[in-house]
Amino acid sequence: RKMPKVKTNRVKYPEGWELIEPTLRELQAKMREAENDPHDGKRKCEALWPIFKIAHQKSRYIFDLYHRRKEISKELYEFCLDQGYADPNLIAKWKKPGYERLCCLRGCASGD
Template sequence: MPKIKTSRVNYPDGWELMEPTLHDLDAKMRQAENDPHDGKRKCEALWPIFRIAHEKSRYVFDLYYKRQEISRELHEFCLEQGYADANLIAKWKKPGYERLCCLRCIQTRDHNFGSTCMCRVPKHLREENKVIECVHCGCTGCASGD
């Protein structure tokens, strides 16, 4: 006899700890998606969404890897349910990518000359008094050496 799928999700232990924060970030995400983008460039309309997605992933990453306050089971649950970006967290664990803002900034196919985004250039190698904003996510600098 086949298994019956239910719509109920079994939350792991410790979910009560992070649930309010994740729901607040979900509410911010919904608000950012519905905000009018009159007068903004097309790419600028997506920047708040990228920032909130980064914040959610960083929250789960910090709870598991930095503070060790949640279990492995809860961490994997958050990744499976889409509360955090598993690929972005995998990059944060590698040296040189600890402060990466989004995955689009390191994909060479999206940039001229097969390089990475300008926000990945360390501040000491940039021109002075020049503000750089990433076209993809609005990041002003996510190089690990900054």
């Protein structure tokens, strides 16, 4: 009798992950801090600025490593997008002429 295969929730990290993990962990910690920061007296949009800024930093870090400096593999780049370490929609805009410095997608949301 065969034992049934047990599925584990372990994620297989691509080669090179150990090089970028410390920076991503640091940005994740900053993000948690920004999310938990009390926003007494701040307008809703002001309270969200630090969160958008950190999300931008994470996406820009991964974008630059892959597209500009060519320091990470396509596999690692796609892993980061799939796992939510970077915003694929924001990166798609950065690749288009005129959007290279876009900070977040709120500025070009249709219907506003």
